[in-house]
Amino acid sequence: MTLLSTVSIARVQRADSGDYRCRLRVSDIEIESQPISIQVEGLPTFTRQPDDKNVTRNSTFNLWCEAVGPPNPIRIHWLRNGVRVKGYITSSPSNYTVPGDRDTHTRVCMHTHTRMHIHTHICTYTHTHTCTHMHIHTHIFLRWTPGHDGFSPLTTCQIRVSKAPRSLGEVRLARIINTAAPPFQSDVPGLQAMTWYNMSVSCSNELGHSPVSTWVQSNTTEGVPSVYPRNVTVMLNESMLVIRWKAPPQDRVNGILMGYDVIVTYGTRVNKVNWPLSPSSSPDTIGSDSVYIILGVVCGFCLLLLVLWAAICMRSRILDTRFGGEKLQPIVQYRPQKSYNRSAIKITLGNLGVSDELQAKLQDFMIMRNLLSIGKVLGEGEFGSVVEGHLKQLDGTSEKVAVKTMKLDNFSQREIEEFLNEAACMKDFDHPNVIRLLGVCLEAGSCHFPKPMVILPFMRYGDLHSFLLRSRLGDSPLFLPTQTLLKFMIDIAMGMEYLSGRNFLHRDLAARNCMLRDDMTVCVADFGLSKKIYSGDYYRQGRIAKMPVKWIAVESLADRVFTVKSDVWAFGVTMWEIATRGMTPYPGIQNHEIYDYLLLGNRLKQPTDCLDELYEIMYSCWRADLLDRPVFTQVRELPTKLL
Incomplete structure (x- = not known):
């Protein structure tokens, strides 16, 4: 089986x-x-x-x-x-x-x-979107979105610019502007005011150029005339002074000519006559004919002065030769009247929805972008950078300045308006320990919002925190005596005393936001305007904006309310930074742990070689009860006694 x-x-x-x-x-x-x-x-x-x-x-x-x-x-x-x-x-x-x-x-x-x-x-594809922004009388800022790069990085882009044809079939030669890519944006300079232009873009990779994008059309704004009137002559005709000139060429008016200012200077006397043009007048009608201004009253006044002068000097020259003398030759000055109704800055502020009241405050404070030239980068962070620049003056000279720029992605329309409001408050600050704000400039940043830039005096030694670090860790360490460190603290206290006296909250006081003049005087700077440039000291809680938690008072961390006493807390932390020559506060404590650490009653430890009396001043700034903290007048006077 x-x-x-x-x-x-x-x-x-x-x-x-x-x-x-x-x-x-x-x-x-x-x-x-x-x-x-x-x-x-x-x-x-x-x-x-x-x-x-x-x-x-x-x-x-x-x-x-x-x-x-x-x-x-x-x-x-x-x-x-x-x-x-x-x-x-x-x-x-x-x-x-x-x-x-x-x-x-x-x-x-x-x-x-x-x-x-x-x-x-393969070659890159045609660009998907092209737009213009920040039109001024000689420039247009162009931005585009590149198409697919064909699996090879884009390296250069070509912008083709030509005047828009005035009639059907007219051919215009295009000017080519080469620009590096990225970024995919460029300034188109050298344009004629009040003129329409067609623009297109193509970009290239290692294999060649993409097809040309769809042409976009944009125009420049009006500008002041680029030339003065031609053939200016002056004639004396009995009791009348006749001034003649030819209007500027129409292609150099750069807009709609609205009138002339005629200034007659005789000795120390100045008379000004305005010659408005009718709004309905065509520019062509005044371009070819001479314009006459009969100044009978002015001439009579001049003749009277001549007679008196002749009697005093006992001269017998003929009256009509008096105007030919070396010393008393009549001077005719031409000052073009602005022909545009709204400047580029006003247009930009209007597009942002800025109120008329704020526009009026900023009228003499905003600086045209073409007056500012940008140089090398002095410092850079996640949210922006500090660059060296030169600001053109009215007399033709230029002043070396520091320019703080912000990356546009981190700013909304509301934040830009808050920024401008704060700048309007700051423009009147006048104190040796508060940095002088030279102005604010708006630069084209995207197709929607301009990018604000803060213009400040250039400081050779830079910010106080970097100076302290270099003195301790640099290639050539520098010994800073206690008296020098105390002087730094007193300078900051004096600046903050001035700001608090004007009911101005700083909200971001730290050594990094204080600048050092050539004479070693410290100036308080960055009054909340540029706090987002330095990202390392800032921390975001949930969806709350980034905050410098190691400098913020404990009550401000809880409810985000700032007072003068929260600035006093930050001043105490700044004193600690100076005493440690640039060390980071709360070493070993992470940003997200600071609030709980402070609630337990912990504070910054006394630095090595720090006077007990000085640490007591610091510690008084960190008292939990706001009413127990000193005011800036007290924190200015107390370190002075230690000098």
Whole structure:
């Protein structure tokens, strides 16, 4: 008699490995077979997988793939876009040579289904969006969004600019401006005022230029005339003074001519006559004819002065030669009257929705962008940078300045208006320990909002925190005596006393926001305007804006309310920075741990070599109860006693 038994294991796993026996029971007698061993071998393992590649069109390239068993031997198959490559089965390792290719596709090295993508370099595609912003009389700021880069980085872009044709079929030559990419924006200079222009953009990678984008049309604003009137002559005709001139060429008026100012200077006497033009007058009608102004009253006044002068000097010159004398030659000065109704700055502020009241405050404080030239970067952070600049003056000279710029992505329309409101309050500050704000400039930043820039006097030593660090850790360490450090603290206290006396909250007092003059005098700066430039000392809680938590009073961390006493708290931390020569407050404590650390009653430790009396002043600034903290007059007087 023969018995046959079969065991089947579905979906074999590695756990099924082991010894197996067959056991038979007959009349309480067990018979067991010899053991057999079953070892479950796994799938092959890849030791080298193919990588994504960007290749140039029609060029040969290699793909590598390698795997190890068990089981062995390993056979490798290649797939292209999910279809097995015929006739290409190799042992491991496999080197697959691909001839020149024109398509973008996916290749798979079989056994693991690991995919890599092969991108063929091609010329970039046409740009998807082009727009203009910040039009002024000689410049247009252009911004565009690039199309697909063809798997090769874009390096340069070409802007084509031509005057818009005045009639159908008219051909205008285009001027080409080359600019590096990125960024995908550029200033288009050298334009004629009050003129329409067509502009298009193309960009290039290593393989060539993209097609030209759709042409966009934009215009420049009005500007002042670029030339004075021609052929100015003065004639004396009995009792009348006749002044003649020809109007400026129409292509140099740069707008709609609204009138002339004629200034007659005789000795110390000045008379001004305005010659308005009718709004309905055509510029062409005044371009070819002379314009006459009959100044009978002025001439009579001049003649009277001449008679008196002749009597005093006992001269007998003929009256009409008096106007030809060396000393008393009549001077005719031409001052062009502005022909535009709204400047570029006013247009920009209006587009932002800035109130008329704020526009009036900023009228003499905003600075045209073309008066400011930007130089090298002095410092840079996540939210902006400090750059060196030169500001043109009315007398033709330039002043070296520091310019603080903000990255536009971090500013909303409301924040820009708050920024301008604060700048309007600051423009009247006048104190030796408060930095003088020279002005604010708006630069084209995107298709929607301009980017604000703060213009400050240039300080050779830079900010106080960097100076303290250099004195301690620089290549040539500088010893700063206690008297010098106390002087720094007193300077800051005097500046803050001035600001608090004008009901102005700083909200971001720290050594990094104080500047050092050439005479080592410290000035309080960055009155909340530029606090986002230095990102390392700022921390975001949830969706709350980033805050310099290690300088903020404990009550302000809780409810985000700032008072003069919260500025006093920050002054105490700044004193600690100065005493430690630039160390970071609360070493070893993370930003998100500060609030709980302070609630437990912990404060900054007394620095090494710090006077006990000085630390007591610091500690008094960090009292939990606002009413127990000193005012700035007290924190100014107390360190003075230690000098």
